Amino acid sequence: MAARKLGAAPSERTREGPPVTETPAETEKASFRSDVTVELVKHSAADSDVLWAARVSTAGEQSLEEITKDPERSKGLINFLMRDRHGSPFEHNSMTFFISAPIFVFREFMRHRVGWSYNEESGRYRRLEPVFYVPGEARKLVQQGRPGKYEFVEGTRAQHELTGRVMEDAYRHAYDAYQEMLAAGVAREVARSVLPVGLFSSMYATCNARSLMHFLGLRTQHEQAAVPSFPQREIEMVGEKMEEHWARLMPLTHAAFNANGRVAP
Numbered sequence: 001m002a003a004r005k006l007g008a009a010p011s012e013r014t015r016e017g018p019p020v021t022e023t024p025a026e027t028e029k030a031s032f033r034s035d036v037t038v039e040l041v042k043h044s045a046a047d048s049d050v051l052w053a054a055r056v057s058t059a060g061e062q063s064l065e066e067i068t069k070d071p072e073r074s075k076g077l078i079n080f081l082m083r084d085r086h087g088s089p090f091e092h093n094s095m096t097f098f099i100s101a102p103i104f105v106f107r108e109f110m111r112h113r114v115g116w117s118y119n120e121e122s123g124r125y126r127r128l129e130p131v132f133y134v135p136g137e138a139r140k141l142v143q144q145g146r147p148g149k150y151e152f153v154e155g156t157r158a159q160h161e162l163t164g165r166v167m168e169d170a171y172r173h174a175y176d177a178y179q180e181m182l183a184a185g186v187a188r189e190v191a192r193s194v195l196p197v198g199l200f201s202s203m204y205a206t207c208n209a210r211s212l213m214h215f216l217g218l219r220t221q222h223e224q225a226a227v228p229s230f231p232q233r234e235i236e237m238v239g240e241k242m243e244e245h246w247a248r249l250m251p252l253t254h255a256a257f258n259a260n261g262r263v264a265p
């Protein structure tokens with residue numbers, strides 16, 4: 001796997017020695033993003049994994065050879081498993097994503113405990129980069145209605161301009177404070193307290209199709225969903241990108257998920 005921006009583990013010496021601080025050579029300028037990125041870095045995931053796991057109960061070790069014999073039967077079996085919520089055959093696969101998104105997205109993301117593994121960049125072992133989230137023009141800004149029954153609407157040009165300006169000012173101010181403390185010798189793990197949840201972070205997230213479906217059922221909106229959900233748009237953006245990757249790897253499973261109301265089996 002190629003090296004990415006994920007925080008490197010500290011050496012034993014660093015971990016056991018005196019607090020290590022960092023003095024930046026020059027102050028870094030903040031940059032602003034409205035997107036999230038999701039890269040599929042590693043995978044072992046195919047529809048045949050589901051079929052193989054399901055058929056072992058009836059065909060034993062012969063099942064691998066059976067998989068390609070009758071595509072219609074394979075499609076029907078995946079649909080049956082999804083419809084009747086036989087979930088475990090959907091667990092014999094693995095996808096690892098490298099995700100860059102604001103910290104507030106990761107806060108929501110890591111509530112998904114089952115069938116997920118996470119490693120996030122460290123704010124203790126490296127200086128955090130000044131990359132911050134500002135909603136793009138397509139992001140609906142205004143919430144109307146009451147909790148449990150609300151919708152988001154566009155927002156005026158003035159509201160968009162205000163949001164961008166106020167966020168950028170606040171981010172710059174916070175990052176200046178962070179850098180000031182680092183320059184004075186304060187430890188990164190202490191100085192980071194002033195940084196906001198709009199700061200970008202990055203993580204590896206590994207899941208299987210079953211845990212991804214559970215995530216997508218809760219964190220995306222979709223016309224085929226039998227149970228509506230109301231995710232925050234930014235985690236939905238991450239979910240949509242993960243779903244694109246997954247749909248390419250496991251098209252039959254993805255189609256069966258949609259056809260059965262996007263409820264994880």
Ligand SMILES: Cc1cc2nc3c(=O)[nH]c(=O)nc-3n(C[C@H](O)[C@H](O)[C@H](O)COP(=O)(O)OP(=O)(O)OC[C@H]3O[C@@H](n4cnc5c(N)ncnc54)[C@H](O)[C@@H]3O)c2cc1C
Nearest residue numbers: 108111112113114115116211214217218219229230231232
């Ligand atoms: C629209 C939306 C709004 C939300 N708002 C809030 C909020 O305001 N505050 C907040 O704190 N959270 C909020 N959440 C997070 C939510 O409560 C869940 O923590 C999150 O969606 C993960 O779901 P999960 O527990 O089903 O997933 P996982 O943790 O991946 O669990 C998967 C499944 O395993 C089973 N399971 C896991 N752990 C246990 C357990 N301890 N006991 C029994 N069964 C278990 C359950 O069947 C569960 O559905 C929100 C989520 C959504 C989608």
